[in-house]
Amino acid sequence: MAEIATTICLIVLTALSSAAGVLAFARLGPGSASRSLRKIQYSLTGICVTGAALLFLYRAVYFNEGWRPLGAHVDGLLLISTLFAAAILFVQRAAIRGLSVFALPLLTIMLAWGICANAFTYEPFDTRSMWMVFHQASVYLGLLFFCIAAAAGALYLFVQHRLHTHRPSDGAGPMASLESVERLNIRAATTGFALLTVALITGLIIQTSAQHTRLGGGWWYSPKVMLAAAVWLISAIVMNVRFATTFRGARAAWLSIAGLILLLATFVAANALPDLPRELDDGLRTVHAGAPENRRE
Amino acid sequence: MILMIGVNHRTARLELREQLALEGDRLDAVYERLGQMFADTERVIVHTCNRTELYIARPAYTPPTAEQIIEFLSGFCGVDRAALQAASIHRENEQAVEHLFRVAAGLDSMVLGETQVLGQIKRAYEDAHGRGVVGAVLHKIFQTAISTARRVRHETGIDSGRVSVGSVAVDFARQIFDRFDDKTVVGIGAGEMAKLTLRHLEGLSPEKLWLANRTPQRAEAMARSIGLDASRGGPRAFDDLGQLLIEADIVLTSTSATSPIITAQRCRLLMRSRRNRPLFIIDLALPRDVEPSVGSMRNVYLFNLDDLQRVVSGTYAQQADEVEHCQSLLNEAVSVCLHEVRHRDAGQLIKQLRERLHEMGAIEQQRTLRKLEVAEPRDAAKIVEEHSRRLINKILHLPLSAMDPRDRGAPLSFYAAALRKLFHLDERPPQQGQADKPSTESRGDPNVAAPKRTDDLKMTTGRD
Numbered sequence: 001m002a003e004i005a006t007t008i009c010l011i012v013l014t015a016l017s018s019a020a021g022v023l024a025f026a027r028l029g030p031g032s033a034s035r036s037l038r039k040i041q042y043s044l045t046g047i048c049v050t051g052a053a054l055l056f057l058y059r060a061v062y063f064n065e066g067w068r069p070l071g072a073h074v075d076g077l078l079l080i081s082t083l084f085a086a087a088i089l090f091v092q093r094a095a096i097r098g099l100s101v102f103a104l105p106l107l108t109i110m111l112a113w114g115i116c117a118n119a120f121t122y123e124p125f126d127t128r129s130m131w132m133v134f135h136q137a138s139v140y141l142g143l144l145f146f147c148i149a150a151a152a153g154a155l156y157l158f159v160q161h162r163l164h165t166h167r168p169s170d171g172a173g174p175m176a177s178l179e180s181v182e183r184l185n186i187r188a189a190t191t192g193f194a195l196l197t198v199a200l201i202t203g204l205i206i207q208t209s210a211q212h213t214r215l216g217g218g219w220w221y222s223p224k225v226m227l228a229a230a231v232w233l234i235s236a237i238v239m240n241v242r243f244a245t246t247f248r249g250a251r252a253a254w255l256s257i258a259g260l261i262l263l264l265a266t267f268v269a270a271n272a273l274p275d276l277p278r279e280l281d282d283g284l285r286t287v288h289a290g291a292p293e294n295r296r297e
Numbered sequence: 298m299i300l301m302i303g304v305n306h307r308t309a310r311l312e313l314r315e316q317l318a319l320e321g322d323r324l325d326a327v328y329e330r331l332g333q334m335f336a337d338t339e340r341v342i343v344h345t346c347n348r349t350e351l352y353i354a355r356p357a358y359t360p361p362t363a364e365q366i367i368e369f370l371s372g373f374c375g376v377d378r379a380a381l382q383a384a385s386i387h388r389e390n391e392q393a394v395e396h397l398f399r400v401a402a403g404l405d406s407m408v409l410g411e412t413q414v415l416g417q418i419k420r421a422y423e424d425a426h427g428r429g430v431v432g433a434v435l436h437k438i439f440q441t442a443i444s445t446a447r448r449v450r451h452e453t454g455i456d457s458g459r460v461s462v463g464s465v466a467v468d469f470a471r472q473i474f475d476r477f478d479d480k481t482v483v484g485i486g487a488g489e490m491a492k493l494t495l496r497h498l499e500g501l502s503p504e505k506l507w508l509a510n511r512t513p514q515r516a517e518a519m520a521r522s523i524g525l526d527a528s529r530g531g532p533r534a535f536d537d538l539g540q541l542l543i544e545a546d547i548v549l550t551s552t553s554a555t556s557p558i559i560t561a562q563r564c565r566l567l568m569r570s571r572r573n574r575p576l577f578i579i580d581l582a583l584p585r586d587v588e589p590s591v592g593s594m595r596n597v598y599l600f601n602l603d604d605l606q607r608v609v610s611g612t613y614a615q616q617a618d619e620v621e622h623c624q625s626l627l628n629e630a631v632s633v634c635l636h637e638v639r640h641r642d643a644g645q646l647i648k649q650l651r652e653r654l655h656e657m658g659a660i661e662q663q664r665t666l667r668k669l670e671v672a673e674p675r676d677a678a679k680i681v682e683e684h685s686r687r688l689i690n691k692i693l694h695l696p697l698s699a700m701d702p703r704d705r706g707a708p709l710s711f712y713a714a715a716l717r718k719l720f721h722l723d724e725r726p727p728q729q730g731q732a733d734k735p736s737t738e739s740r741g742d743p744n745v746a747a748p749k750r751t752d753d754l755k756m757t758t759g760r761d
Binding site: 159162163164166168175176177178179180183242245246248249250 | 465468469471472473474475476572573574575592595596598600604607608611612
């Protein structure tokens with residue numbers, strides 16, 4: 001019953017988020033800087049924040065039998081959806097008004113992913129190890145900041161395209177300045193880099209301490225580790241783009257988008273690839289699979 | 298009658314507008330001199346950076362005329378009369394009121410729908426009101442202009458556009474940079490449009506604003522004209538251009554060079570030295586100062602005059618509906634305002650006329666009563682008849698004495714038409730033998746004599 005309620009709530013939130021996304025997208029058109037539309041969009045995003053937060057708390061306190069905030073993949077997605085929607089609202093106030101155009105579709109994808117994770121591929125996490133809790137938390141929060149960086153990257157490319165085609169801002173003023181978007185991108189990449197570093201270190205500890213995955217077993221060149229390392233490298237470049245000036249501007253924006261895509265590919269590699277080496281598969285299962293008593297009957 | 302004489306950014310060059318700037322002591326002096334010369338007038342002087350306009354309300358057929366105002370201004374400001382005549386605009390009555398309403402609403406501004414001009418008009422009106430030179434007519438017109446401008450802004454989207462090259466440049470700068478207090482603006486060359494655009498950029502309060510010109514004096518003059526604070530920049534030698542381009546975040550070029558001063562090759566080296574910091578280049582020069590291929594370089598945002606003008610015209614096209622809407626609101630407000638002004642004027646006139654006639658009547662009444670006290674009863678009829686004759690002559694004396702045919706400047710035909718209209722006098726010449734009969738009956742009655750012509754009426758008047 002509780003899973004059905006979660007799914008229904010997620011469907012409603014996804015619908016609200018997509019409606020907010022459509023309204024945000026409509027603002028791209030010429031002369032469509034309607035204040036009332038913007039207010040509706042903010043209200044819908046606010047409802048998404050509140051709804052996702054309440055659902056996350058409900059699942060953490062009641063559904064997962066005690067205070068277990070990250071009991072399953074859906075909880076992780078709910079956590080970052082809440083924080084991401086809150087970040088969208090916060091950034092709107094900081095004169096980067098155009099971010100919602102690119103961030104709200106990502107929020108919709110997150111929530112829709114939550115529906116799938118709850119209704120079709122539900123699998124509770126093993127949270128008995130503290131390392132695992134840290135790993136999961138840093139991975140999900142890292143994903144959150146990479147989503148912000150990617151949305152900022154897309155916004156940067158959009159604003160730059162408008163400038164190169166000499167298109168003026170709409171009547172309500174510019175969507176954002178390249179400078180402010182670049183700053184947001186760098187901050188998000190820096191935070192994402194720190195969180196991803198924690199995730200890699202805790203992942204390393206988990207892998208090396210697992211019974212069947214000792215160092216030397218070839219796990220380090222697995223798709224998951226290679227992709228995670230690539231994302232880590234990308235975030236390192238983006239956060240230092242003011243010094244690594246070759247990547248400054250549009251290149252950093254593209255790198256942020258590529259970083260998110262690679263991070264999502266890392267999730268896919270960790271959860272969906274069927275034919276991993278035996279010892280690696282065991283290691284990944286240790287990370288992402290739950291103990292038998294936590295599995296849903 | 299309402300009269301407007303003035304110059305604005307469309308009709309006069311900046312130098313002439315600067316000469317006609319009426320501020321501070323000059324404004325006091327102009328008000329004083331106008332008061333001495335044309336005491337029986339209401340007057341408001343509106344002065345902004347783009348316009349100097351005099352609004353005058355005066356009785357019809359009394360000075361000043363537009364020519365007299367131009368004569369006065371050219372003498373006072375030391376401007377060539379012919380040049381001022383050519384650059385000035387002159388509006389009367391409804392057109393003058395409509396012009397004021399358009400100015401207040403920002404429809405006549407360089408930046409369509411700008412709000413600053415409304416505050417300037419309000420201050421000009423309050424200043425004139427404080428000097429006691431605003432009467433019922435200009436009071437009504439300015440009050441209505443201000444309230445209508447507010448209504449127009451509230452009901453239309455006229456102030457949401459950006460329609461000058463400078464403001465468009467600022468709009469693009471805001472899409473590139475978030476803050477400007479750590480940015481450097483470099484102006485290269487001179488020119489009217491560059492000056493206006495630099496004023497807009499100066500309004501962003503950049504950390505530094507440097508001006509480079511092959512002629513240092515021109516750079517200094519430019520710095521003065523845009524009101525640049527010496528602590529925040531000033532003229533720099535043209536030889537420093539390479540270093541300036543490395544320091545700059547925003548570059549505005551407007552030189553008369555015949556070949557580009559910023560080539561793609563130079564810019565490539567420049568961007569390396571700048572560590573790929575974004576560079577916003579505004580090229581207002583013709584021929585262009587910056588090679589077009591510079592615009593396709595990474596982190597360089599190049600806008601030339603055509604690019605900016607296209608945005609300006611595009612904005613005007615987008616605003617066309619709003620302008621039309623504004624104009625219809627203004628037309629309605631002008632019509633209502635003028636009706637109220639005329640109604641109020643007519644009301645006061647009628648009141649004055651009544652008072653004047655009652656005054657005459659009272660004097661004659663006293664005179665007649667004194668005569669009746671000492672007269673025999675049989676003379677009473679004669680005294681009353683004399684009373685009527687004297688009163689009529691007194692009433693008609695002033696209007697008819699204004700119709701002296703020897704006065705070549707008098708608008709006789711206008712007065713004659715007014716008299717015919719007001720007193721229902723027939724236009725046909727009087728029939729022989731009927732000229733001396735009074736026209737006391739209504740027109741169209743064949744038994745009633747035709748009224749006297751104005752010249753005849755003149756002959757009947759006279760002092761006792």
